[in-house]
Amino acid sequence: MDLQRIKYFLALAEQLHYWKTAEKVNITQSALSRQIQSLESELGLQLFERNKRNVKLTPAGKFLKEKWEVELNELEYIHQFAKQLHLGERGTITIAHPDSISASIMPDILAKITQAFPKLQIKLVQVLYENQLDFLKNYKIDLAITRDITSEQGIHAKKIYSDHLALVVPLAHAFKKFEDLSTKRLKAQKFILPTKDEGSSYSEIIQALFKSYDFVPDVFLHSEFGSTIIALVRKGLGIAILPDSYMHHQSPGLRFIPLPFKTDILINWRADDHNPVLANILKLVFEN
């Protein structure tokens, strides 16, 4: 059963006149007549009571007119929705991102997305560094924003930003600016650092930093969560090294001393993910 036929039927059910209807729907009266006939035989019922002079809906025809109008509208809407899915204007995407950027570039990215595609549904999740790629591969997330350079098979990655590392100390601390730092004075400090993850490019940078001062830090605590680290530093339990993105968080009582080391932020996605939503988001993120 062709939906076009139903549309012809609905037009005729309005007009109740073959010639006028045929003209309205841009076919000949003969074609319309036959379309209605096929529709009737297909359904095994009579839609119109008609003689050579008058056209009138049967009870079944009246019923179908009402129902089909609703159904066709419904279908119309469904098809529009599907089209939006196809164009990546609708749909859902799950993004994992590190805590550090939740107050700096994440808001920028999200603002861009919601402005360009207001109907998109975005799910934000926090995932442990070590799980990120697994989650991506297993379709638990669609996009992972990381500080780790990974060259996994089937995962594409691209740098979208980089920020400086900073030494984080309580306001009362003796370190006020970069020049205050020296190997000797740093050696005396207790450090709170991210979990040391072998092969993580982020922790490699931090190691490189200590190497430049030529000592091994006294690390009394590891934590993966920047917000935890910040809380501990504020309480005076030690000092930390964090990306200066954290400056954008509301963190009174702390001083960020920028260090000449940079850390990259990368965006990762499945190479074979053809979800149009993803394509749209990547385009947005990369376009400037």
Added chain:
Amino acid sequence: MDLQRIKYFLALAEQLHYWKTAEKVNITQSALSRQIQSLESELGLQLFERNKRNVKLTPAGKFLKEKWEVELNELEYIHQFAKQLHLGERGTITIAHPDSISASIMPDILAKITQAFPKLQIKLVQVLYENQLDFLKNYKIDLAITRDITSEQGIHAKKIYSDHLALVVPLAHAFKKFEDLSTKRLKAQKFILPTKDEGSSYSEIIQALFKSYDFVPDVFLHSEFGSTIIALVRKGLGIAILPDSYMHHQSPGLRFIPLPFKTDILINWRADDHNPVLANILKLVFEN
């Protein structure tokens, strides 16, 4: 857009394999491939992500699979319903009938109908004698059961039953059986009779009855409603002449004395009413 195409799509969306699906739906793989392609171009979106090796639903395809399954079921149901309307197995019909038969032949008729067509909706209404034909012509009712013989243009009528007239008296009344009646004794009675409607065949019969006893009755009250008349008779306000169908009503305190006069019950409908429900009901009513 042909619904068949959507069915092909749904089959493929299940199997995700052209050859197997094509076999299942009894067309060739080539035809199926082209059907899906036309569907895609018609909608302006991609339904499957496919290479020469694998078939996979796109997000839009997945969405449409779910929605179309629902819609097609809905349509299926609608078409079945319409078919039942066509066959007169479903639908609504409005029947007017006189009070007198509401406890005798109406229950019989209704039982027959509901047994044969359990899904029919029947509306019963009481309409004044004088309005019945108007209501029929103006599509306010579809069937009128009357005691009046009418030969209106465009109205068909057929006798379905006839019952005797009966003299209705309180149990304590002197009249016990037909032989107790005489012109002299009847003359002394007060009568409660139906509204005298000129040209009504029913009231003509009652007039004929009195003519056979050769006197004009003392009618102190007219009422069109049998149940009202019965209540008045029971209170001793007079005696009445009613169709003996009323005997089937629960009416303690009354005696029905059958009279040798019969009154017909006719069923009336519009000659040009092609509602299949009507046809079915007429067939049922006439078949024995």
Added chain:
DNA sequence: ATTTATTAATGCGTATTTTGCATTAATGGA
């Protein structure tokens, strides 16, 4: 690395369906 098997797409001729034109048949109104 090469071959083989699998599988979706496609060119092409045929079959089916749909369409428009012209005509027919029925019917209401003058």
Added chain:
DNA sequence: TCCATTAATGCAAAATACGCATTAATAAAT
């Protein structure tokens, strides 16, 4: 009784769909 209107229909042309055979891509096997 005739005329105007209008839905149905015969027929040929156009459009569409189909099946067969083949192609092209690719995953698995060797």
